[in-house]
Structure formats: C-alpha cells, structure tokens
Amino acid sequence: MSLNDALKQRSLAHVWHPCTQMRDHAGANPELPLIPIRSAEGVWLTDFDGRRYLDAISSWWTNIFGHRHPAIVAALKQQLDTLDHVLLAGFTHEPAVELAERLVKLAPPGLTRCFYADNGSSAIEVALKMSFHYWRNSGCTRKTRFIALTNSYHGETLGALAMGGPSIYRDTYAPLLLQPIYVPSPDCYERAPGQSWEDYTRQRFRLMEETLARHADEVCAVIIEPLVQCAGGMRMYHPLYLRLLREACTRHRVHLIADEIAVGFGRTGRMWGCDWAPPDPRATDAQPGITPDFMCISKGLTGGTLPLAATLTRDEIYDAFYADYREGKAFLHSHSYTGNPIACRAALATLDLFESEQPLAQNRLLAELMWRQTAELRALAHVAEVRQQGMILAIEMARNARSKEPYPASERRGLRAYRHALSAHPDFGVLLRPLGNVIYFMPPYVITPREIEQLCTIALAAVREATRD
Template identity: 50%
Template sequence: MATDNDLLSRSRAAVWHPCTQMKQLEAAPPLAIARGEGAWLVDVDGRRYLDAISSWWVNLFGHCNPRINAAIVDQLGKIEHVMLAGATHEPVVELSERLAKLTGLGHAFYGSDGASATEIALKMSAHFWRNAGQPEKNGFISLQNGYHGETVGALSVTDIPLFKSTYAPLLRHSVQVPTPDARLAEAGETAEAWALRCASVLEAHLAEHADETAAFIVEPLVQGAAGMAMYHPVYLTRARELCDQYGVHLIADEIAVGFGRTGTMFACEQAAVRPDFICLSKGITGGYLPLSAVLTTDAVYAAFYGDATARGFLHSHSYTGNPLACRAALATLDIFEADQVIAANRSKSQEFTGLLAEVSAHSRVRHFRQRGMIWAFDVADAGPGFATRFHRMALTHGVFIRPIGNTVYVMPPYVTSAGEMRGLADAMLGCLDHPEV
C-alpha cells in the first residue's frame, strides 16, 4: 500500500491540481486520501477527516453510499456509455422526466460539469434570440462577485478578479449589477430593502439595454465563491418580474445551491420563481460522477425545432447523458424521496445552527449566517494567508475545510450527525482560538 509521502511526491510530479499554486504544495501538501466512509475522508495512514465542505459541495449522502453504489454496479452490467447523438437509453430518459417534474422545465440538455452547464445556457439563450429574429440580443448581465465557472463563456459572466483578470483578453464583455449580498446593506437597512434597492439598478439597466440583452444569470440566494454571500429571496422575485417585463431570459445557476442545499430542492422555490433556464450539477449525482444538466421552457425548445440543421442547438459533449452518471443521479433522487430528505434537513439545520451558537458568538466572528444546510461567517481580524492557516489547523482537529478569503463556511453531507457537527464546531473554535490562526 502506498504511503502518504509516496503518493504526495507522485502527485506533485504528475498531477496539476485545480485552483492551486503548485509551489505551495511543498509547504502545504494535499491530503492523500485512500477511501471515504459516510461524512468522513480517510487518508492512506488511516487518519480520518470530516468532509465539512462535501468535497467541493458535491457530496450529499456520504462517501461510498450503498444505495448509489448498487445503482452504478447494476448499470455497469447493462451499458456503461453510448453516444446520445443518434441513440438514447432508459437512465437518461427517466432522469430527464424526473428533473422536468421537479423543476417545471423540460428537455434536459446534458454536460459534464457546472461550467459546461453555464456555457450551454448562455449559448442556448443567445441562439434563441437569433432564431427569433433578434440576433442583437446577445449580451449578458450577472451579479457583482458572481461565479459561474471558468471556461471562457462562463468566466465572461463571472466577477471574481482572481479567476478572471488573467484571461480578460479572451473574454466577452458582460455587465455586472450590484449584488444583494446582505452584508453590504447600510446600517439599519433590512436585507429585503437592500435587495430591492439592488434590483432597482437591474431595472434601470434593462430599461436602457434590454434590446441588446439575452439573459440575466444569477446564483439564487447564495453566491458561493463570493464567500457564501446570502441575500433575500425578494431579489429573485423582482428579477423574474423585470426579465418578463423587458423580454430577457432569467438563468438560474443552481449548480452549487440545488438539490436541497438552501433548504428547498431548488433555491428558486423560496421566491416562487420559475427561471427560463436552470443549470444543475455538483450534487446531481450525490458526488459520484461528473454530470450537469440545463433545463428550459417549452418556448425556448420550440424556437430550435425545425427542418434547418443550423437552427438546431449544435452543442455536444462526448459523455453527454452518460448512463452511469444518470443512474447515480436517479439513485440520488430516490434517496431524496424515500428518506424525505428536504423535511429531515429542515429540522437538522435548526439543530446544527444551535450547535454552532458558540461559534457565532466568538469575538472574531462577524456576519454569522445560515441558509438551509450552509453555514458561514467572516473572521474580523483575518490577515494574509488566513485561509491556508485555518485549513491546516483544522486538519489537526480532524476536519477538512477550505475557507474562501476571510470567510469560513461549512456545507457538510446531509448524513452528518449531530455528534459530528458538534465535533466540527469544536474544531472551528479551536482554530479561532489558536494564536497563529
């Protein structure tokens, strides 16, 4: 069996890790993971770490979940993959039907990751307007501090300079409007009032530029890469009204917040909003296999339907609608239904918030916030390198966590127990109290 040092040296020599300055791995090596058990990661030396961020927000029902394992094993004996151009199969059809029922949208178009879903939705929106005889409607609006992926199209509507600035010459111009992030409200201003004030800027922009705008893309309720920025649902309600008024598509990027993360199956439900496009990924397969989907309205689908090939949506991925990934997704949806996960999480989130009361009251903590199964807070005196120091110290407490700047957040698998959450709270308190963090 490989040792920790063997695997780390081989990884540094052969693997280019994502979102990583590789030189920093010399001082802060990655975990050498051998297996997973429920909410836990286990390294090659047998040390256990609570997966407090669900392995980049994807894992819903724990590592090596027996029900998802069984579904994938069953599918392996049938068909592992077949191209979806010119063929179809039961898992992709059933998944599309069930996603349509859940979202109120239809005709699922599949990719392999969240950024691909963003690309699909952006292209589909602009192509819709072209097919409708309005090719000038090809611009996009997004929120300040928003994140939608790092492929060229997705990065064009992202507003995180660390990711975007280097590639600016490659990107298409887009417009950012103020974020309704409740932390930015003025003293005495409610989150709702601030959200409506931000929406008024969106309204002013659309009033002037709707004729050249294809869509407004938004992360509903929580902007992840902005440091789990949370905002009032009224912003989505108002955005839907404005997009309808000015003839602009609303794209809901539910990649990170979908599948129960915010307390409802999809975050848009909390504003009683149905978008024109919904982008899904991350938790869709329970954290097992790469898969993303974009669902849209019948009106959008109809605009592509015709005799001319060029009128169709000629976008493809080799592994589109992969049967193994679709079976994992179907098993994930089965667990939601059989275990009544949304209702169970509602009570669990209240309990967990109570367990984090001491963290929220800590002298270094600001803007403690929670929505559904997401908790976050900012650290007032965080200096340069804070995120790395907190991450490394948390590992000594048996917790895998990766702050974003001065924001510490937890987004654990739904199978996390109250005892495990209590341990997570103690670990965070230990990090906050340590003089070197």
C-alpha cells in the same frame, strides 16, 4: 517512507492540482500539505495512515448523501453490467430518458426540456449559447450581451468564467472573455447597521431594474446564483430579489438563467433556490417560487459520484430551434459523454434517496443544530458575521468585526483555520477549505448531530487560531 508520503511525492511529480498554487504543496514544510485519501464513507475521508477527516464541504459541495452511499453504489454496479456508454446523438437509452422525465417533474413548473452536459461550467455554457441562439433564431440579432451580478461565480470555462465577478478567477483571462454588464450584487453582508435584508434587497434591485431598462434591447439573459453566491464567499441575499428579477426579465423580454449548480438539490433548505421566491402578491392562489428560462444543475445531481450536468429549459426555447435542417437553426452543441448511462443511473439513485430518505425535513433539524452550535463563534471579536441558508453556514472573519474591515488577503487567515482544523484533534481532522477570509460548512446530509458538534468545536478552535495576532 510511509504510504502517505510516497503518494504525496508521486502526486507532486506529475499531478497539477486544481485551484492551487502548486508551490504551496512543495518543500519540507508546505503551506498546504497534500493529504492522500485511501477510502471514504459517509462524511469521513481516511488516509493511508488511518487518520480520518470529516468532509465538512461535501468535497466541493457534491456528496450530498455522503461518500459511497450503498444505494448509489449498487445502482452503479447494476448499470455497469448493462450499458457503459453510447453517444446521445442519434441514439438514446433508458437512464437518460428516465432521468429527464424525473427532473422535469421535480423542476419548477414549465421547465420541460433537458439538455445534458458533463459538469457545471458546461451547463452554463449551454444556457448562454441557447439564450443567444434563441434570440438569433427569433430575429432579435441585436441581443448579444448578458447581465451578471458582481461577486458571482459560474465556472471556469471561458463563457462561464466571463459571467463571474471575483477578480481572482477572471482577471488573468480578461482579454479572452465576453464582457457582461455587471450589476452590483444584492449581497446582504453590505447592508447598513439596522437595515433589514428585505429593505436592502429592494434598494439593490433598483440598480438591476435601471440596467434592464437601459440595455434590454441588447441583452439575451440575466444570470444569477439563487440566494447564495457560493464561490464569492458564501454571500447571501433575500429571496425577494428572485421574485422581482423574474418579473423584470419577463417585462423587458430578457431570459433568466438560474445557476442552481451549488444551491440545488436541497442545499438551501428547499429543493431549488428558486423555490424560496415569495408568491406574486398580485396573483390569486399564487405559489412561492419562480420558474427561470434556464436552470443549470450539477454537483449533487449524482450524489457526488460521477460528473453529470443538465440545463433545463422551456418548450418555447426548444421550439425556436425546431425547424427543417436547411434553416440552420439546430443547436449543434455536444460533449462526448453527454447523458452517460452510468452517470444518469447515479443521478436516478440520488433522486430515489430524496424520495425514500426525505432529507429536507431532517436537514431543517440539522441546520438548526449548526446554528445553535456556532453561537460562540458569533461572539468572537474577529467574526464579522455568521450567516446561514439551509445546510450552508458561513463564518466571515474580519480584522474589525464592527466596521467589517477585512483581513488582507496576503495574511491568508482562512488557510490558518484550514490547517488548524486538519490537525487540531488527535483522533481526526476536519476539512474546512476556506474562501479567503470565510470558513464555511456545507456538509453531507447524512451528517449526525454528534458529528455536527465535533465539526463546530473544531471550527471554533480553528477560527480562534486564525484570528490570533
């Protein structure tokens, strides 16, 4: 038995893999064969037989500078020689302090306080609890609900899961969940033929405005993913929605929570998705971008090396909790590994790379190349749309591209593309883990033009295979 096969069997004996029907991995001809990985470097994963796989999705959108970047690895080794972990309650340490200082400088103006968590879902939980608790500390006890967009996704812990729209993730747990007020997504895939993204966005925003006007007195916050609803099929919308929403939340005294977990750290082409909001046309010397009341970040924060997240917020929010202990206003939320020094050091090394490598400028060229290289995909009969926002490119397969009639989920067309991409080329495979009928690219920023060409060639073949009747 090969080392690959041996590790597969050991894994199947004891490991329950995430976001997976485990039966897909079992049997002599599994629908979703496990791939044991021995090592990784840059955009490449290597199994125990020496076969390489191009990681086109940055291992669930985390490894923005590729695997085992030498600068991040060196920073981790140095930190391990000094301090591994210490609780952040009553103690502090240099990596946590320095990281908070740098994140505040990098964040949209006005976000001055940093609360650490362990992962993206936990950062969302922090924001939801802080928003509710702020209003309670401020005497607004009727504010107990949240507004979320349909088709959104914010994580798997119960509070974050409740804010998500796709039924595949949340319906089983519905009796356990908060009940947000859902507003239809501004997702521009649904626009009418010939309708512009901006016009459709204005049309959809009216539904949000009406909901805020009706429910503002009972709503703590609106939560959104800026520009791209990632786990909802990489659906995208016009940045005007961000400007309109920021103004409406301010007007109705409702917080705005920006979930930048997947789209932050340059993934959309700017550092934050919120940075794309157009300037306020009524303000003099207005700058593009908005400042949410809470911004949740994770994934790319450590370059994909260690779990870490943060919720950034304003002084106004912080001040509502700052009181004598006997008043009972403290935010008594914690995680054992909050602000772990090693994870914070990885994040600092990642921020150093943004300064030294200047990836956003290079990413514009790489994004343009991805668009050009997918031209042939856009002409296929069963591709309803190819859409892009920065270093995110999504290919929507459909039974009827013109009417956008989807393939039934039971046909698992995305899985067909996934399997083909792993095995189509004799020398390497491509990791294209699908979202239903959507194949997408979210590659590490260190991908080369040649690797983009290889990725797009394999993706074209995989989509053709997946849409063959």
